[in-house]
Amino acid sequence: MSTITPTPAVKDRPADGPTRRGRSPLASLGGQNLSLIGALVLVLGLFGVLNDNYLSVSNMQVIAEAATITGLLAVVQTAVIICGGLDISVGSQAGVASVVSAMAFTATGSNALAGIAAAVGVGLLVGILNGVIIVYGRVNPTIATLAGLAAYKGLAQLVSDGRAQGYVLNNDxxxxxxxxxxxxxxxxxxxxxxxALAVHLLLKYTDIGRNIYAIGGN
Structure with missing residues (x-):
């Protein structure tokens, strides 16, 4: 009687090219990102040569502080772009949120928490409005948010009557x-x-983040 000898297990062969685990940090950044970082370093070096005070700690802090609003909008816009969309109205959304925040701050007797809550609430509302128009109205995201760019800017002018609102320098x-x-x-x-760290963790380690990448990929 013949016996059947089990076939020895074949070890998985490594895929062609470098594996994900063996990739260097520079390779994981990607060529485009490396070129952007290189351009940034070049610009910083050029301005540092032209002005001795440019690379000082105090000046770097001023530049970083001035770039934070744009940076915050860029971080959350990243998720929108990964999803395959584009929101052109984020600047106007920030504008109307700041106006409403200042008005709520003044109306509540200089209550900072009320002002912050009003800004977050307005941001959520206009974001949901954009989403409803795009998803249920089946409007192209670029067209919908281009309209929102003008609409939210006009709304800020309308609710503030075209005047500066709030005075927060007396609030700790x-x-x-x-x-x-x-x-x-x-x-x-x-x-x-x-x-930025929270958005990174959301996109990389949660089901929501994986769904965002999946929607953007198909």
Whole structure:
């Protein structure tokens, strides 16, 4: 009687090319990102040569603080772009949110928490409105948010009657957020770091993030 000898297990062969585990940090960044980082280093070096004070710690803090609002919008816009969309109206959304925040701050007797809550609430509302128009109205995201760019800017002018709103320099919370420092870095920079890290973790380690990549890929 013949016996059947089990076939020895074949070990999985490594895929062609470098494996994900063996990739260097530079390779994981990608060629386009490396070129952008190289261009940034070149620009910093050029301005540093032209102006001795440009690369000073104080000047870097000022530049970082000035870039935080744009950075925050860029971080959350990243998720939109990965999803395959584009939101052109984020600047106007920030504008109308800031106007409503200042008005709520003044109306509640200089209550900073009310002002912050109003800004977050307005941001959520206009974001949901954009989503409803795009998904249920089946409007192209670029067209829908291009209309929102003008509409939200006009809304800010309308609710404020075209006048400056609020005065926050006498409020400790807003002064700390705008001018305070933690471990030598402006508070606004820390907020940007925390938001960027949170979005990174959301996109990389959660089902929501995987779904966003899947929607953008198909």
């Amino acid at each position: 919370v807003f002064v700390f957020l705008g001018r305070g420092k933690i471990a030598g870095l402006p508070v606004m920079v820390w907020i940007l770091i925390v938001v």
